Amino acid sequence: MIRFTTPEDTDAILALAEATGLFEADQIEELAQMLDQYFNRGITSPDIWLTDEDSKPVGVAYVAPERMTHGTWNLYLIAIHPDHQKQGRGAALLRSVEQMLTERGERVLLVETSGTDDFEYVRQFYRKSGYEEEARIRDFYVDGVDKVIFRKPLVGVA
Secondary structure (H helix, E strand, O other): OEEEOOHHHHHHHHHHHHHHOOOOHHHHHHHHHHHHHHHHOOOOOOOEEEEEEOOOEEEEEEEEEOOOOOOEEEEEEEEEOHHHOOOOHHHHHHHHHHHHHHHOOOOEEEEEEEOOHHHHHHHHHHHHOOOEEEEEEEEEEEOOEEEEEEEEEOOOOO
16 A cells, blocks of 8 residues: 555654665665654645555655756655565556656656666666666766666656
């Protein structure tokens, strides 16, 4: 079941992010701070956090609008707990994000990922989901590690 994330999901989301092995300790802490700010800053945020639940949270997605644009959004995070990967959950979560944004009249969804060999499966996931590589910024993260940006128009996704 895919639903909006609640404050009660925070610990499970942090645990699943850690279980993926894709996040450093400082990134887990930053994720905790992002969730805390989202739930506790007292102002309405356009950002969207979605959770895939199977008796407990097993997946999460986070999208936010790109500032100073009209209808351009960034998918900053999508993660599925390793015990629940390869079941179509990531694709379903991504489709839910796309559909929600399309229904709101948004235009474009951007995704960034690493250009390293061990992230090829991630880039392939986006290609299979209809995203096209839009840009590559060489040596973005550190020397030898590119930032790869994928783009998908949202018209007609819903």
